[in-house]
Amino acid sequence: MPPSPDSVPGREPVLRASGLHKTYRGGMLSRGGAVRAVAGVDLELHAGETLGIVGESGCGKSTLARMLVGLERPDQGEVTFRGRPFFARGGVPRDIRRRVQMVFQDPLTSLNPRMTVHDIVAEPLRVHRLARDARAMRERVGELLTLVGLSPDRMNRFPHEFSGGQRQRIGIARALATEPDVIVCDEPVSALDMSVQAQVVNLFAELQRTLGVALVFIAHDLAVVRHVSHRVGVMYLGRLAELGPAGQVYGAPAHPYTMALLSAAPVPKPRLRGRSRIMLAGDPPSPVAPPPGCRFHTRCWKAAPRCAEEEPVLEAVGGHYAACHFAERAS
Numbered sequence: 001m002p003p004s005p006d007s008v009p010g011r012e013p014v015l016r017a018s019g020l021h022k023t024y025r026g027g028m029l030s031r032g033g034a035v036r037a038v039a040g041v042d043l044e045l046h047a048g049e050t051l052g053i054v055g056e057s058g059c060g061k062s063t064l065a066r067m068l069v070g071l072e073r074p075d076q077g078e079v080t081f082r083g084r085p086f087f088a089r090g091g092v093p094r095d096i097r098r099r100v101q102m103v104f105q106d107p108l109t110s111l112n113p114r115m116t117v118h119d120i121v122a123e124p125l126r127v128h129r130l131a132r133d134a135r136a137m138r139e140r141v142g143e144l145l146t147l148v149g150l151s152p153d154r155m156n157r158f159p160h161e162f163s164g165g166q167r168q169r170i171g172i173a174r175a176l177a178t179e180p181d182v183i184v185c186d187e188p189v190s191a192l193d194m195s196v197q198a199q200v201v202n203l204f205a206e207l208q209r210t211l212g213v214a215l216v217f218i219a220h221d222l223a224v225v226r227h228v229s230h231r232v233g234v235m236y237l238g239r240l241a242e243l244g245p246a247g248q249v250y251g252a253p254a255h256p257y258t259m260a261l262l263s264a265a266p267v268p269k270p271r272l273r274g275r276s277r278i279m280l281a282g283d284p285p286s287p288v289a290p291p292p293g294c295r296f297h298t299r300c301w302k303a304a305p306r307c308a309e310e311e312p313v314l315e316a317v318g319g320h321y322a323a324c325h326f327a328e329r330a331s
């Protein structure tokens with residue numbers, strides 16, 4: 001497997017994705033074709049960092065998230081945790097499952113409505129045998145609820161008795177219960193009201209600072225991702241178009257797709273080479289039949305004949321990486 005383009009020699013990432021592919025066959029939306037949800041993703045996550053992943057709906061973010069926690073097995077490629085493959089012996093080993101957790105988009109559907117908050121947060125403690133008795137478990141659940149800003153007094157209540165933001169805090173407490181090294185967060189704030197989003201985003205930032213956990217933070221909202229991420233990957237139709245430190249990707253984007261996304265988003269505008277607003281033509285093509293060559297060429301104002309024939313790979317453009325034959329290089 002080739003290393004991720006942004007791999008740091010001599011530094012072992014906590015999580016590494018190499019050449020990930022996932023195709024769904026026979027889904028409702030595929031009309032008999034095969035949906036290439038993820039089509040060749042390499043990335044690394046280092047201890048204590050937040051890697052943001054942005055991209056339009058349907059570009060494969062959730063599929064990538066599920067592969068990064070071992071909920072979905074890649075058709076090709078592999079994910080390793082501290083150098084150990086997830087699926088070396090069939091299922092993901094228990095200790096890796098303990099160390100790599102997930103926070104889901106919609107806390108209403110991801111929390112069992114018939115379980116009390118105590119039982120929801122205690123479940124991973126039970127599964128991984130992390131509390132010696134019922135009393136220790138109650139204490140630990142109380143600590144975890146306090147950590148996410150909820151009162152332990154409410155642990156005997158049910159999810160529907162909490163607001164959306166509080167329910168997401170319960171989901172975060174559950175993910176933290178096993179003391180993970182990595183939490184993959186799939187659109188963790190997009191189901192919440194705008195006013196609550198900021199509080200939950202700040203909670204993630206604070207937990208990362210205090211606990212040192214590494215986060216993959218997946219969202220379609222570029223402003224949210226910028227706020228929490230050290231590095232950012234931009235996905236388009238199952239592949240990474242751009243990857244690098246957040247300041248560089250947002251401040252000096254090299255890929256035309258990133259420029260278009262940023263020009264339309266409520267974020268400080270980068271240098272867009274004389275353009276103020278970039279309008280993309282049409283919707284993203286179907287992942288059942290992605291365009292040949294560069295997947296973005298059908299919507300790209302820079303496209304040349306080469307782009308329809310030759311698929312670009314992530315290459316260094318100054319301090320970060322872009323997959324474009326005509327990437328803007330920092331001058």
Ligand SMILES: Nc1ncnc2c1ncn2[C@@H]1O[C@H](COP(=O)(O)OP(=O)(O)OP(=O)(O)O)[C@@H](O)[C@H]1O
Nearest residue numbers: 024027029035037056057058059060061062063287
């Ligand atoms: N289980 C499945 N069966 C069939 N097709 C699927 C399945 N899961 C995802 N897909 C398809 O794979 C593609 C990528 O979906 P995915 O949910 O990973 O994207 P996404 O970027 O997270 O989008 P969204 O933000 O809308 O959830 C889409 O075309 C989707 O319809």
